Amino acid sequence: MSVIYQRVALIGLGLIAGSMARAMQRGGLAGEITGYARSAETRTTAADIGLVDRVCDSAAEAVKDADLVVLAVPVGVMGAVAAEISAHLKPGATVTDVGSVKRAVIETVSPHIPDGVHFVPAHPLAGTEHSGPEAGFAELYDNRWCLIVPVEGTEPQAVARLRSLWEAMGANVDEMDADHHDLVLAVTSHTPHLIAYTMVGVADDLRRVTDSEVIKYSAAGFRDFTRIAASDPTMWRDVFLTNKDATLEILGRFTEELFALQRAIRTGDGDHLFDYFTHTRAIRRGIIDAGQDTDAPDFGRGGPKS
Amino acid sequence: MSVIYQRVALIGLGLIAGSMARAMQRGGLAGEITGYARSAETRTTAADIGLVDRVCDSAAEAVKDADLVVLAVPVGVMGAVAAEISAHLKPGATVTDVGSVKRAVIETVSPHIPDGVHFVPAHPLAGTEHSGPEAGFAELYDNRWCLIVPVEGTEPQAVARLRSLWEAMGANVDEMDADHHDLVLAVTSHTPHLIAYTMVGVADDLRRVTDSEVIKYSAAGFRDFTRIAASDPTMWRDVFLTNKDATLEILGRFTEELFALQRAIRTGDGDHLFDYFTHTRAIRRGIIDAGQDTDAPDFGRGGPKS
Numbered sequence: 001m002s003v004i005y006q007r008v009a010l011i012g013l014g015l016i017a018g019s020m021a022r023a024m025q026r027g028g029l030a031g032e033i034t035g036y037a038r039s040a041e042t043r044t045t046a047a048d049i050g051l052v053d054r055v056c057d058s059a060a061e062a063v064k065d066a067d068l069v070v071l072a073v074p075v076g077v078m079g080a081v082a083a084e085i086s087a088h089l090k091p092g093a094t095v096t097d098v099g100s101v102k103r104a105v106i107e108t109v110s111p112h113i114p115d116g117v118h119f120v121p122a123h124p125l126a127g128t129e130h131s132g133p134e135a136g137f138a139e140l141y142d143n144r145w146c147l148i149v150p151v152e153g154t155e156p157q158a159v160a161r162l163r164s165l166w167e168a169m170g171a172n173v174d175e176m177d178a179d180h181h182d183l184v185l186a187v188t189s190h191t192p193h194l195i196a197y198t199m200v201g202v203a204d205d206l207r208r209v210t211d212s213e214v215i216k217y218s219a220a221g222f223r224d225f226t227r228i229a230a231s232d233p234t235m236w237r238d239v240f241l242t243n244k245d246a247t248l249e250i251l252g253r254f255t256e257e258l259f260a261l262q263r264a265i266r267t268g269d270g271d272h273l274f275d276y277f278t279h280t281r282a283i284r285r286g287i288i289d290a291g292q293d294t295d296a297p298d299f300g301r302g303g304p305k306s
Numbered sequence: 307m308s309v310i311y312q313r314v315a316l317i318g319l320g321l322i323a324g325s326m327a328r329a330m331q332r333g334g335l336a337g338e339i340t341g342y343a344r345s346a347e348t349r350t351t352a353a354d355i356g357l358v359d360r361v362c363d364s365a366a367e368a369v370k371d372a373d374l375v376v377l378a379v380p381v382g383v384m385g386a387v388a389a390e391i392s393a394h395l396k397p398g399a400t401v402t403d404v405g406s407v408k409r410a411v412i413e414t415v416s417p418h419i420p421d422g423v424h425f426v427p428a429h430p431l432a433g434t435e436h437s438g439p440e441a442g443f444a445e446l447y448d449n450r451w452c453l454i455v456p457v458e459g460t461e462p463q464a465v466a467r468l469r470s471l472w473e474a475m476g477a478n479v480d481e482m483d484a485d486h487h488d489l490v491l492a493v494t495s496h497t498p499h500l501i502a503y504t505m506v507g508v509a510d511d512l513r514r515v516t517d518s519e520v521i522k523y524s525a526a527g528f529r530d531f532t533r534i535a536a537s538d539p540t541m542w543r544d545v546f547l548t549n550k551d552a553t554l555e556i557l558g559r560f561t562e563e564l565f566a567l568q569r570a571i572r573t574g575d576g577d578h579l580f581d582y583f584t585h586t587r588a589i590r591r592g593i594i595d596a597g598q599d600t601d602a603p604d605f606g607r608g609g610p611k612s
Contacts, residue, residue, distance in 0.1 A: 076576075125523050129590060145523055174522075184519050187509045192527035194571075195501055198564045200586040202556065203493050205563075213490050215592040216480075217431050217451055221498035224530040230590030233583035240571045240579055250508065251568055255561065257511075258504045262557055265500075265546045270382075273546055277539035280506040284435065284536030286521040 004165045005068040005094075006031040011059050011081055012072035013037040013046045014232070015127060016098045018136020020070065021051050023169035026138040036062035037133070038073075046133040060088040068165070071097035071109070076238035079108030086112040094118040094158050100185060100235070102149045102178040104242035110151065118158035121149045123181065124171060125189075129230035142170035149178050186246035190239055191254060194247065196228035197236075310471045311374040311400075312337040317365050317387055318378035319343040319352045320538075321433060322404045324442020326376065327357050329475035332444040342368035343439070344379075352439040366394040374471070377403035377415070382544035385414030392418040400424040400464050406491060406541070408455045408484040410548035416457065424464035427455045429487065430477060431495075435536035448476035455484050492552035496545055497560060500553065502534035503542075 008030040010017040017035070024030045035052035036059045037043050047055040056062035063069045063085045073081050078097060089095065095113060099105040102121050113119040126144040128135065146166040150159050163173045176184070203214045203222065218226065240247055264272040314336040316323040323341070330336045341358035342365045343349050353361040362368035369375045369391045379387055384403060395401065401419060405411045408427050419425040432450040434441065452472040456465050469479045482490070509520045509528065524532065546553055570578040 147523070184515050184523055187512060187515050188520055188523045188528040190527075191508075192505055192531050194567060195505060195564070196527070196530075197583055197586050198560060198567055199498055199501060200589050201582060202497075202559045202563050204586065204589055206493060206556075206559070209490050209493050214494055215589065217453070217490055217494045221496075221502070221534050222494040224502075224534060225498050226586075226590040228527050228530060229583070229586040231583075231587075233580050233587065236583050237576050237579040241574055241576055244571055244574075247571060248568065250512075251564070253508045253512070254504060255564070257508050258501070258557070258561070261500060261504055262554065265550055265553060268547055268550075270543050270547055273543040274539050276507060277503055277535070277537075277542050280503050280510065280532075280535040281537075281539065283506055283510055283521065284532040 002028065003031050004029045004161065004168060005066075007066045008033045008068045008070065009062045009066035010035040010052060010070050010072055011037075011062060011085070012070075013042050013051060013055075013133045014072065015131050015135040015140075016124065017070060017072035018046075018051055018133045019126075019138065019140035020072070020098075020136075020169065022136050022138035023141055024165075027168050029165060029168050030068075034062045034066065042133055049134060051133050051136065059085050063088050063090075063093075065090055067093055068162070069093060069095045071095065071099070074232075074234045074238045075099040075101050075105055075242050076234075078105050079112070082109040082112035086114060089114060089117045091116040092118075094120055094162060096120045096122050096162055098122060098124055100189065100239050101243040102181045106149070106151055106178055118155055119151060120154060120159055120162045121151065121178070122162060122166065123147045123149070123185075124166070126171075127231070129227055131232040131235075139170070141166070144171055146171040146173050147181055148173060148175045149181050150175060151178075182243050183246045183249075186243060186250045190243055190247050191250040193228055193231065193236060194240065194251070195254070196225040199225045200229040308334065309337050310335045310467065310474060311372075313372045314339045314374045314376065315368045315372035316341045316358060316376050316378055317343075317368060317391070318376075319348050319357060319361075319439045320378060321437050321441040321446075322430065323376060323378035324352075324357055324439045325432075325444065325446035326378070326404075326442075326475065328442050328444035329447055330471075333474050335471060335474050336374075340368045340372065348439055355440060357439050357442065365391050369394050369396075369399075371396055373399055374468070375399060375401045377401065377405070380538075380540045380544045381405045381407050381411055381548050382540075384411050385418070388415040388418035392420060395420060395423045397422040398424075400426055400468060402426045402428050402468055404428060404430055406495065406545050407549040408453075408487045412455070412457055412484055424461055425457060426460060426465055426468045427457065427484070428468060428472065429453045429455070429491075430472070432477075433537070435533055437538040437541075445476070447472070450477055452477040452479050453487055454479055454481045455487050456481060457484075488549050489552045489555075492549060492556045496549055496553050497556040499534055499537065499542060500546065500557070501560070502531040505531045506535040 013035050021033055033052040034054045034056055036056045043055050071078055097105055124146040126140050166173050319341050327339055339358040340360045340362055342362045349361050377384055403411055430452040432446050472479050
């Protein structure tokens with residue numbers, strides 16, 4: 001593979017930016033990678049582990065002469081960061097982001113993009129429950145989706161170039177509009193996260209079931225919830241505050257369905273439960289067929305066929 | 307290791323019984339294993355793959371002369387199976403089960419246990435979303451918990467012998483009473499399953515988000531829900547019908563908490579969300595420290611450190 005952007009600036013040096021740095025290094029996709037993080041501790045760690053070629057002391061310094069600037073900070077501070085770098089962007093540069101919400105990011109970042117600079121929002125659908133510069137790894141995006149959400153009037157060439165970067169980092173790329181993105185993500189990610197956080201909170205709160213029991217006996221279901229509910233609190237707070245409408249809509253649907261199942265339990269309506277559970281089982285098969293998960297008998301956690 | 311029970315009869319030949327057969331074979335823990343399943347197709351498959359030493363045509367035949375009889379059928383039919391085998395049990399034999407609910411199983415099975423036969427309920431906390439005789443594998447119980455729920459008046463020797471079998475199959479064993487078991491499981495397993503089923507049902511139901519999108523973009527949270535929601539429908543219907551009170555209690559707590567978070571989203575109370583998410587993150591650390599999950603950066607799904 002060859003260099004796609006001569007100079008790339010990563011603003012924010014957490015799991016997502018760190019994995020991008022590793023994936024770009026793996027493929028030789030950037031001539032030079034600069035990086036900046038607000039926390040001095042993060043900058044020191046990133047420098048110590050050689051995450052990028054040059055760690056800068058300010059976002060303005062990092063974006064100087066950059067051909068691609070990646071905003072990899074919580075959605076709630078995207079606007080402030082954009083304002084900070086605005087005057088320092090190179091004409092012809094592309095600014096992108098990796099935020100989990102797109103409408104709010106576009107509204108807050110766009111006003112700070114100067115004429116002659118391209119803004120191409122994006123969202124890689126990949127992550128782990130870990131955060132920080134040391135959490136990144138080159139394979140995070142392999143065979144995962146990255147959604148690009150072009151804003152009106154963007155030069156197709158700028159979109160195509162960003163797409164080629166994500167593909168070279170291992171991802172499959174789709175394009176969609178911002179509102180549809182936010183609804184799809186409310187279903188596939190934001191609401192599931194809120195529900196997982198809630199369930200873990202309930203478990204922790206129950207006095208009759210001690211913490212140690214909840215943890216010891218977590219294997220059968222709850223364990224998956226704790227994994228989801230261990231994600232970065234700042235990132236998720238911002239997701240719910242900025243994708244409020246879609247999340248509340250899906251939550252409303254969720255509680256409606258949950259109450260129907262709850263009533264079936266209360267009234268002993270076994271047929272309703274059986275039919276519902278049979279129906280949901282089919283979706284799982286679709287996900288395995290689509291190559292987005294393993295079919296290993298122990299969920300890929302160390303069993304014989306994983 | 308050496309033989310713990312000379313003859314073991316498995317009634318039901320699904321994932322749990324199949325994995326027990328494989329684990330007993332691995333350790334040489336049973337002199338002979340017989341098996342019976344209601345479905346002729348299951349019996350044929352079990353015979354074809356050599357799951358047990360002898361597949362029988364009736365439960366009564368399978369339990370003849372057995373030292374240990376394992377009821378590995380859905381909780382809703384435990385009583386009927388117990389009635390069927392009652393007259394054929396060998397004096398001094400132990401009957402156990404593997405049901406996910408204990409109070410209901412004890413109430414329905416106990417009346418059919420003849421004098422001189424020991425009944426020692428148990429529940430291994432392990433499973434996958436797969437079912438059927440071919441889903442079993444010897445390692446399923448390694449380092450997982452098995453909860454033994456002795457009923458009043460059971461001979462300690464019978465309990466100790468069953469414990470030694472589960473330990474020899476790789477499990478850690480704890481004892482607790484039936485009501486506490488059912489509450490702990492409502493928190494760590496039953497309610498999480500119901501919630502996962504619900505979320506998957508909601509996703510499938512939304513017309514604006516097509517099935518294919520839900521499946522394609524499932525990586526970020528939803529995927530874990532579909533795994534949980536792919537479990538055996540019959541088994542789970544019976545769990546909810548027979549652990550009704552505890553499940554409804556935990557569901558009530560869950561919706562209370564969910565509504566509080568929903569209100570925080572609606573009113574934009576970021577501090578509430580941040581504090582909640584920070585708190586739940588700590589539980590995850592406890593589960594990893596307790597050795598009940600991997601800390602691999604991609605959840606053990608094929609990344610570099612898994």
